[in-house]
Amino acid sequence: MVPHLVTALTGPINELEQRILESTPVIERWFRLEWMEHTPPFYTSVDIRNAGFKLAPVDTNLFPGGWNNLTNEMLPLAVQAAMAAIEKICPEAKNLLLVPENHTRNTFYLMNVAQLQRIFYSAGLNVRVGSLNPDIKEPTTIDLPNGDRVVLEPIIREGRRLGLKHFDPCTILLNNDLSAGVPGILEDLHEQYLLPPLHAGWHVRRKSNHFRAYEEVAKRFGKLVGIDPWLINPMFAQCGQVNFAEGAGLECLQTNVDALLAKIRRKYKEYGIQERPFVVVKADNGTYGMGVMMVRDAAELANLNRRTKNKMNVIKDGQQVSDVIIQEGVMTHERIHDAVAEPVVYMMDRYVVGGFYRVHAERGVDENLNAPGASFVPLAFEKSALQPQPGSPPGASVPNRFYMYGVVARLAMLAAAYELEATDPEAERYD
Template identity: 65%
Template sequence: MVPHLTTALKGSLLEIESRFLDALPEIERWLRGQWQEHTPPFYGSVDLRNAGFKLAPVDMNLFPGGFNNLDATFLPLCVQAAMTAIDKICPDARKLLLIPENHTRNLFYLQNVAQLAAILRLTGLEVRLGSLSPEVVRPTTVELPDGSRLLLEPLVRAQHRLGLDGFEPCAILLNNDLSSGIPPILQNLDEQFVLPPLHAGWAVRRKSNHFAAYDQVAGDFARLVGIDPWRINPYFSVCEAVNFHERQGEECLAANVDAVLALIREKYQQYGIDETPYVVVKADAGTYGMGVMTVKDASQVVALNRKQRNKMSVIKEGMAVSQVIIQEGVHTYEQVGSGPQAGVAEPVVYMIDRFVVGGFYRVHGGRGRDESLNAPGMHFEPLAFETSCSLPDQCQNPDAPPNRFYAYGVVARLAQLAASLELERTAPMEEQLSCA
């Protein structure tokens, strides 16, 4: 299954895919060199948008929650990549504590946790689940739709170590993005590896830091393969001290929306693109598609009604929005299905360590190609990707499935590399000194 791409024959993306295929040895060699200098996050997922004339990441998640949506054929890739990641961190690791999100009633999410735990167990680790939820005060069994079960256990803190009753792990893997803050029970764990590091959580992390790092990575990569970096990189800017309830920061928003739209119009004119430029205004921290709006004119951000202001004011865990990123909107011309059943689609690429381990399509039948698909009503295409993102076929056309997926994988790895730089630059000072 490959989604229908209405612009596949117009040439622009075909040119990018062709450049990637022609430069394949240089690309892989360059990426290998980058990974020798920078440590990739333990795992990550990248939301891509494919406009035909542009293929770019629009979000990077360091606590991916959709391993259950990956095709089963990619399980060996996941296990091998996880083995590599664990060997780097703690070659003698025997026990791992997995800490999921608190929403224990979200069975779709818990299926992701079950699949992630299964991958880790296949690496030879003993894996148990510890919950930060105040509701989990004793071992709690959760029944999943497929008939399997998860056992959630309360965490036990002892000085500088964290574990469970009778279980002392070598490492702790967070699948909880810490949107509501870093709880004291996770702090000062000097004797255990915590993956990803605590500053990767949304209590500290900012999307603008990631895309600043990606801007550097995309520029270096574009020079390597001889393309305009804009073809793989969305423009962005940031507004601080925003309060949607009090209508503070509207002038900053309007000015930045105008500035980014002007940059996009210039590029559209340069490449003869007959589309309406737009930006996406979203909370600079947070996930789950909350605090997001599509804007085509600066006047839209100074005329928000109460419902719109309420929507933009809070994100996950009820956290207030005080800083936003204004990001170039990238149209998605891919769709899954046909006729009344058609839905606009965007690829989501999953990685463990530096390896692409699969992907799937986020699909929304009620959204347009210039809107966020991460919204109620979306679904994940169960057939996922037909082929790995790591095996292009130079005997086929550049837009053949293996080659399009290779292009997805290249851009996703660039985002993973940017995440590496981001985490290095935002690490607490004591971590930077210990690594020096």
Template identity: 80%
Template sequence: MVPHLITALTGPINELEQRILDSMPAIERWFRLEWMEHTPPFYSSVDIRNAGFKLAPVDTNLFPGGWNNLTPEMLPLAVQAAMAAIEKICPEARNLLIIPENHTRNTFYLANLAQLARIFNMAGLHVRIGSISPEVKKPMRVELPGGEEITIEPVVRTKHRLGLKGFDPCTILLNNDLSAGAPGILEELYEQYLLPPLHAGWSVRRKSRHFKSYEEVAKRFGKLLGIDPWLINPLFSHCGAVDFAEGQGLESLQSHVDGLLAKVRRKYKEYGINEKPFAIVKADNGTYGMGIMTVHDAKELEQLNRKSRNKMAVIKDGQTVSEVIVQEGVRTQERMHEAVAEPVVYMMDRYVVGGFYRVHAERGDEENLNAPGAAFVPLAFAHGGQLPQPGARPGASAPNRFYMYGVVARLAMLAASYELEATDPEAEVYD
């Protein structure tokens, strides 16, 4: 089923879609050459916003949950990609251990774990789920809404290996974004593959570094297609030394917001866009849609009330926000049953395997949709996001639109690979 969407079918998005379709052989060759030089993240998901005049990724997740929102039709793609990824990293792999988030009571998140286990099981591996939470002291069986059940077991650490009682994995898949830092139990696993690596976690990772890498990728891709990279790239700046709780560093933040909005206004003028630009201020190491606010004017930051400051001050696992990224706001023109929607594209290794629309009836087109009350409707990847219809006019074909989303998502994934190379503690150069 193709979701019925009201979307912007005129203007530059159609021109961009046409340019991408016309350039498909060159684009695929370009990606192939990039993947000869760079290693893709093991898995990832990318939030994309289609403003009608530009299409850009606004967030890239290297520990994606939400696999339960992929339809059964998408599973073969995911299984094939999982096989390719495992074969490349550890061809002799037999056992895979999934390490989830420590707070695993959310049934939707648990259904995500069940789906991940299913994908890797169908890829030919024995799969079990082991928690590093000190609260999990014995196997815990949880029944899911569909009647399925999963078992979460306490991990057992020996000298250089991590496993479960009677289960010795050669590969460990992290589905825990390490917001609170990398626990010692995951360090110095010299004899096992840990995917993604520890430096992909939010204790090291910064959104500003990711979007700096993405800016580089967008420039090179723009040159390939002969387009202004701004059409696929949200402008941003990084602001450190902010303390929302104490109201310190807000003048510097105002200056960053002012500067960014001035740049966006110039772009809007260049393209004849009659809309008011806005900025998104978010925690530089944030996740779970926490620590995010929409700003139309830097003066708004002077009037932040205590509640708003507190919401920005602390994110997941009680981490204090001291650095933020100020990002160009990208509206979403997509609607589903009159509710705003944004595509989220899922990838494993270098392959697009599926995705869904995040839909929120109570949020506006300028707001973060990753919030309580969001619903998820699968993207129409059933027939393959890689099978566009070159003859169809832009905007008329769902596969064409989804192919374009897949291209932008892969650009973000490539940026993540640049980012991980730059922060790899074992690499010769540490950025």
């Protein structure tokens, strides 16, 4: 059963959907050619916001958790994509070591680990879970709320290989975003495949680099299908050397917020949009929805209270925020059971494999939904996510809307491929 959406079905979003549906063969060929030139990230999830007049990615995760939110109907797609991904990287792969985050008490997260284990087992691999947590000194079985169980084992380093006792993997899959930095045990593994690469971790990755790459992709895509790239692209600016605790660097923030709000107002005027624009200030690295605030007027930044400063100062693993991205706020007009919702699309290799709605009953259309209290409603595709229905009017078909989500998510994934190429420390540079 596909969740019923209450979505703004008039205005530019319908025109955008129509253009995308009419251009399906052109779009799919374009993606095919892009993937001949660029390597997709191993797996990706993309948060998308549908404002009714605009559809844009607002976050792209290269170490996605939440695989447990995919329905059983989606698993064959994920298994097929996992097979394709592994075949490209290490066709003779037999053993895969899955390295999760350290938080062993978060059973919801560990359900995601169990789901990943199931996907790769079904793809034909022996999968075991190796923990970087120093508290895991022997195989530890954790029972999960859904009846699954996961066994965490201590990782062993022997020479330049990583593994477990009596388990030597060809491939190591990180489901740990390395926010706190790279543990030495993961470095110099030149005889094993490490996925994603270390430079995809939040210790070096920056959202501003990603959205710079996305801006380029959106411009090329806009030209391809004949649309204004702004309809799929959130504008952004960046500030470095901000210290929220001490109130330093806030002038840079105010200036950039002011300038970006003025740009958004001009676009709203061009499209006759009556909504009040806002921007999202967030840590330029990191995930889990931490270090995020909404700003509607630059003057608000002059009087931040202590609670807001504390919230913005530190993100996951106690990392202090010094660089921020200021992103055009994209409201969401999607609702499930009267609660505000946003789609999250999951991909493996270059394929859309499913997704879910992040739903938050206590948040508004212009607020961050990735916060405590959020729940998840599966996108239970009646058909494959990539099967639009040609000929039906825009908005009339759920698969059509999902196809559009999948296109935008793949654009973000392509931008991530550009980003990883540009930041690869081992890539040869030709000036």
